[in-house]
Amino acid sequence: xxxxxxxxxxWTKIICAIARRISTAKKSCxxxxxxxxxxxxxxxxxxxxxxxxxxxxxxxxxxxxxxxAEIKTKWVDSFILKIFSQTxxxxx
Numbered sequence: 632x633x634x635x636x637x638x639x640x641x642w643t644k645i646i647c648a649i650a651r652r653i654s655t656a657k658k659s660c661x662x663x664x665x666x667x668x669x670x671x672x673x674x675x676x677x678x679x680x681x682x683x684x685x686x687x688x689x690x691x692x693x694x695x696x697x698x699x700a701e702i703k704t705k706w707v708d709s710f711i712l713k714i715f716s717q718t719x720x721x722x723x
Contacts, residue, residue: 668711682710 672679685706693699 664711664715665707668707668714671714678714 672682686703689699689702689706693702
């Protein structure tokens, strides 16, 4: 390897490491909300049943995985907001 090749390799690794950190930081907030959602479902069987029923009904109407995942993600995000806002109101 020449010094140019080593230098290129070095900077490529640095850029990739920075990109991974930025990507992880952006996903961090979403990741934590998903974990809270999971914990909430574990604690509340009624909500877990509602979520399961929703997924089963959705699966009947959506034929591809990407469409199913996109619709379910939007529903989960709105559900998380609803639950968290209710929790905040209850604490007031």
